[in-house]
Amino acid sequence: MSxxxxxDWHGVLDEIDYRDSTDTLADILYSSLSNKKVNIVDFRNDIFKKYHPAGCDYYANIIKPKQYWSRLLKETSKKASDESRNCMxxxxxxxxxxxxxxxLKKKYKLAILADCPKDKAIII
Structure with missing residues (x-):
């Protein structure tokens, strides 16, 4: 018997996941705030919640990577969008x-199952 x-790719074979990308986005946006009334952890959570629905569509390839990154660029800044994409x-x-x-390859058949957006899948 074989x-x-x-x-799984994210979190098992690769440390980078969607949360890392939104944390990078949040860190850049937070650094540009002149009035930091909220702490960075809460700010990161707010950014994650804001972009999570679109991020799910991006991961599931319901929307194209270009659409997702264009939205981030439109709503944030070039630096924030670029750094978030580079992280992802x-x-x-x-x-x-x-x-x-x-x-493991000597004893088992190995496979990867991943919910990767198209732009990440090309790199993998």
Whole structure:
């Protein structure tokens, strides 16, 4: 009987996820605020909540990456949008998992299951 291991991409093989992207966006926007009445953690949570519905559509490829990033650019700034996109499109491998893949490959069929937006899937 053949055995298989199916890895999820975000959070299992790659450290970067949607929250990292919105945190990057929030950090840049927060740094440009002149009156910081809210703390950074609450600000990050507010930004995440604001963009999460669109982010889900982006991840599920319901909207095209260009539409999602254009919205961020329109509603924020070029720097914030660019840095958020750069974060999302970065791959930061979880080393202890990746180091075991050659060994696992000898005994199991390996596969990746990922809910990646198209622009990230191209990089993977």
């Amino acid at each position: 055995k298989a291991i199916i890895f 499109l970065t791959i930061r491998k979880i080393k202890n998992i990746w180091s075991n893949i050659p060994r």
